[in-house]
Amino acid sequence: MKEIVVISGKGGTGKTSITASFAFLSGKDMVAADCDVDAADMHLLMKPDFAHSEPFYSGVIAEIDKETCIHCGKCAEVCRFDAISIINGEYYADPISCEGCGYCSRICPPKAITMQEQNVGDWYRSSTKAGNTMIHARLGIGAENSGKLVAKVKNEAKAEAKQEGKELVLVDGSPGIGCPVVSSLSGADLVVLVTEPTLSGLHDIKRVYELVHKFKIPAACIINKADVNPEITEQIKDFLEQEKIEHIADFPYDENFTRSMTMGQTIVEYEDAGDLKDKLQASWLKVQELVATS
Amino acid sequence: MKIAIASGKGGTGKTTLSTNLAQYLAERKRQILPSDHVILTDLDVEEPNSGLFIQGELRHQEDRHKMIPSWDKSKCSLCGICQQVCNFNAVIKLGDQIMVFPELCHSCYACSELCPDNALPMVPEKMGVLRQTEAEKFTFVESKLDIGQEQAVPLISQTIDYVETHFPENSSNMKLYDSPPGTSCPVIEAVKDVDFIILVTEATPFGLHDLTLAVDTMRKLAKPCGVVINRYGIGNAGVESYCRDEGIDILARIPNDRRAAELYSRGKLMYKEIPEIAEALEQITQYLEAEYTGKKGTEALKGKPAETARKTSSSKTEHRGGTE
Amino acid sequence: MKIAFTAKGTAWESAVDPRFGRTDYILVFDEESGEMSSVDNRDIADTAHGAGPQTAKKLFDLNPDVLITGNGPGGNAEAVLKKAALKMYAGAGAMTVKEAYEAYKNGELKEF
Numbered sequence: 001m002k003e004i005v006v007i008s009g010k011g012g013t014g015k016t017s018i019t020a021s022f023a024f025l026s027g028k029d030m031v032a033a034d035c036d037v038d039a040a041d042m043h044l045l046m047k048p049d050f051a052h053s054e055p056f057y058s059g060v061i062a063e064i065d066k067e068t069c070i071h072c073g074k075c076a077e078v079c080r081f082d083a084i085s086i087i088n089g090e091y092y093a094d095p096i097s098c099e100g101c102g103y104c105s106r107i108c109p110p111k112a113i114t115m116q117e118q119n120v121g122d123w124y125r126s127s128t129k130a131g132n133t134m135i136h137a138r139l140g141i142g143a144e145n146s147g148k149l150v151a152k153v154k155n156e157a158k159a160e161a162k163q164e165g166k167e168l169v170l171v172d173g174s175p176g177i178g179c180p181v182v183s184s185l186s187g188a189d190l191v192v193l194v195t196e197p198t199l200s201g202l203h204d205i206k207r208v209y210e211l212v213h214k215f216k217i218p219a220a221c222i223i224n225k226a227d228v229n230p231e232i233t234e235q236i237k238d239f240l241e242q243e244k245i246e247h248i249a250d251f252p253y254d255e256n257f258t259r260s261m262t263m264g265q266t267i268v269e270y271e272d273a274g275d276l277k278d279k280l281q282a283s284w285l286k287v288q289e290l291v292a293t294s
Numbered sequence: 295m296k297i298a299i300a301s302g303k304g305g306t307g308k309t310t311l312s313t314n315l316a317q318y319l320a321e322r323k324r325q326i327l328p329s330d331h332v333i334l335t336d337l338d339v340e341e342p343n344s345g346l347f348i349q350g351e352l353r354h355q356e357d358r359h360k361m362i363p364s365w366d367k368s369k370c371s372l373c374g375i376c377q378q379v380c381n382f383n384a385v386i387k388l389g390d391q392i393m394v395f396p397e398l399c400h401s402c403y404a405c406s407e408l409c410p411d412n413a414l415p416m417v418p419e420k421m422g423v424l425r426q427t428e429a430e431k432f433t434f435v436e437s438k439l440d441i442g443q444e445q446a447v448p449l450i451s452q453t454i455d456y457v458e459t460h461f462p463e464n465s466s467n468m469k470l471y472d473s474p475p476g477t478s479c480p481v482i483e484a485v486k487d488v489d490f491i492i493l494v495t496e497a498t499p500f501g502l503h504d505l506t507l508a509v510d511t512m513r514k515l516a517k518p519c520g521v522v523i524n525r526y527g528i529g530n531a532g533v534e535s536y537c538r539d540e541g542i543d544i545l546a547r548i549p550n551d552r553r554a555a556e557l558y559s560r561g562k563l564m565y566k567e568i569p570e571i572a573e574a575l576e577q578i579t580q581y582l583e584a585e586y587t588g589k590k591g592t593e594a595l596k597g598k599p600a601e602t603a604r605k606t607s608s609s610k611t612e613h614r615g616g617t618e
Numbered sequence: 619m620k621i622a623f624t625a626k627g628t629a630w631e632s633a634v635d636p637r638f639g640r641t642d643y644i645l646v647f648d649e650e651s652g653e654m655s656s657v658d659n660r661d662i663a664d665t666a667h668g669a670g671p672q673t674a675k676k677l678f679d680l681n682p683d684v685l686i687t688g689n690g691p692g693g694n695a696e697a698v699l700k701k702a703a704l705k706m707y708a709g710a711g712a713m714t715v716k717e718a719y720e721a722y723k724n725g726e727l728k729e730f
């Protein structure tokens with residue numbers, strides 16, 4: 001069983017649209033995992049049925065028991081996040097401002113403060129319109145993605161692949177370079193980098209590649225909207241050559257990207273996508289080739 | 295008056311609107327809204343880019359720090375309490391040494407203040423840079439997080455403190471806060487103290503989906519908000535229906551226009567060359583005027599203000615860092 | 619020498635866990651005594667951030683001479699492991715613990 005992770009360093013490069021197209025082309029042969037939970041949009045194209053859901057717990061927040069509270073105010077004194085206030089004469093920890101550091105809880109003299117695990121969202125196991133299973137998640141307000149959630153989504157996807165006898169897990173990875181990305185990348189057999197020829201696109205792909213390189217995971221790259229800035233596209237190509245990253249394809253800027261999205265379709269389903277469709281299909285074949293030899 | 299410009303997702307045109315609106319308000323100098331002085335602040339500290347549209351004179355620049363614990367070996371008794379009290383795995387005791395992971399640290403001060411030996415004093419670590427620029431007609435403040443820094447919230451919080459200190463709430467100052475995209479902690483930090491939030495979206499399924507998340511967030515914060523539909527004309531009517539069903543006002547519809555994209559790619563302001571955009575800005579301004587004078591019953595649930603119990607002692611720093 | 623492995627189970631036939639920070643188990647093989655011991659690391663799944671250094675600390679406390687793993691540790695975990703003064707070998711992600719040990723003995727694994 002092989003794992004392909006698609007990342008982009010920064011959002012807006014077309015990563016999710018491309019990943020969804022690959023998922024659609026792959027059809028029943030794989031399990032998809034949407035680990036880009038802060039901006040979880042893959043489901044808008046895959047049309048999952050949310051068949052099975054489970055709550056996800058991460059982090060803690062302070063809860064003050066007003067029966068035990070002696071109103072000494074020590075909690076408010078130590079709180080660096082302005083999370084404790086008095087409402088109707090009772091001390092109250094605001095769940096939105098509370099960072100879950102636990103300091104107040106540790107120093108409360110009558111032990112009136114407990115740290116409660118937070119249900120920050122849910123994760124789902126769905127069947128998609130492409131005929132495959134997708135593991136995805138939805139976070140509540142103010143909740144952030146984390147290495148824990150990414151690991152959960154990936155683990156469930158791998159378990160599902162094992163159970164269904166599927167050879168491939170396709171992951172829509174997290175942006176940035178922190179814990180969620182480390183978690184997205186570890187265990188991958190192939191990384192597909194999706195970038196665009198802008199200064200921030202180039203900068204971010206270099207940053208995230210440092211991590212990929214460290215993990216010694218083979219990498220390949222798609223340059224999206226390549227014709228928007230041929231100069232920077234060249235710079236990206238130089239970088240790819242230098243680092244021996246397989247250059248899969250250049251996609252031209254194409255409004256069909258947005259049009260298909262508006263219709264709720266992946267590009268490869270969209271009738272008028274023509275040239276772009278062919279490029280995506282060719283890219284997917286190339287990706288499959290690369291992962292087979294990884 | 296404090297207005298945040300936010301969006302559920304990046305790429306909807308939030309920054310375009312903020313920069314054009316700032317200039318528009320500064321030039322119009324309306325009687326009703328405070329606008330003797332317009333201050334635009336870019337709070338997308340991971341990737342601030344509204345500065346691309348703004349030419350001006352750099353008035354002030356300063357490094358910004360977050361406080362992190364620093365191990366003083368000479369005082370440490372290796373009791374390991376620091377590791378025990380850190381809820382973020384940012385402090386580890388390894389044999390005879392203490393390791394601190396700054397990017398995991400939330401600056402809660404627990405390890406430092408609970409250390410029986412005073413062996414973990416909090417020290418400032420540079421996390422980014424704040425810059426204040428005087429554009430022709432308004433003041434522009436932006437902060438940028440250093441590479442490698444993962445937490446946006448402390449820098450956002452400090453930037454807001456800076457602006458509110460230098461440009462306090464009065465009848466002259468109009469503050470626009472260009473907030474980061476999305477709905478997680480950085481956005482909440484950016485918008486939690488403003489008077490009104492303009493949500494920018496586009497009329498596509500992705501735009502609608504992310505708008506619903508943004509509206510849920512604003513409701514939880516009990517903030518009045520309204521919507522601006524950008525690139526109006528492409529996409530579908532989903533956003534309009536949603537706003538209608540939810541009783542959310544649409545402040546303006548900015549038409550899809552290729553000229554706008556071209557001007558954007560050259561870093562130019564748009565409303566002088568595209569009258570439809572000037573019209574939209576006028577609509578937004580009039581809506582804000584009504585909001586300011588209390589004439590409009592906007593979609594909002596005003597929460598009860600809570601009395602803050604924190605005793606502000608002079609030895610406690612501005613929260614989340616700065617210098618002691 | 620004591621050889622540590624990141625693993626998905628506690629037996630020689632278990633697969634090496636390609637991940638470091640969130641590995642299911644840490645196995646330690648004492649070449650002298652011939653004994654294999656294991657540490658259950660699965661509660662690391664509850665850690666939202668900073669899993670790497672937590673697992674690395676466990677390695678530090680176990681004090682092996684060598685660590686064999688799949689992809690290798692992330693940045694923070696690596697900083698901790700450096701303090702543990704052990705030799706790290708990566709690339710064993712697709713092997714069983716037994717295969718990984720043999721590959722290591724044959725000099726087939728690359729140092730991280």
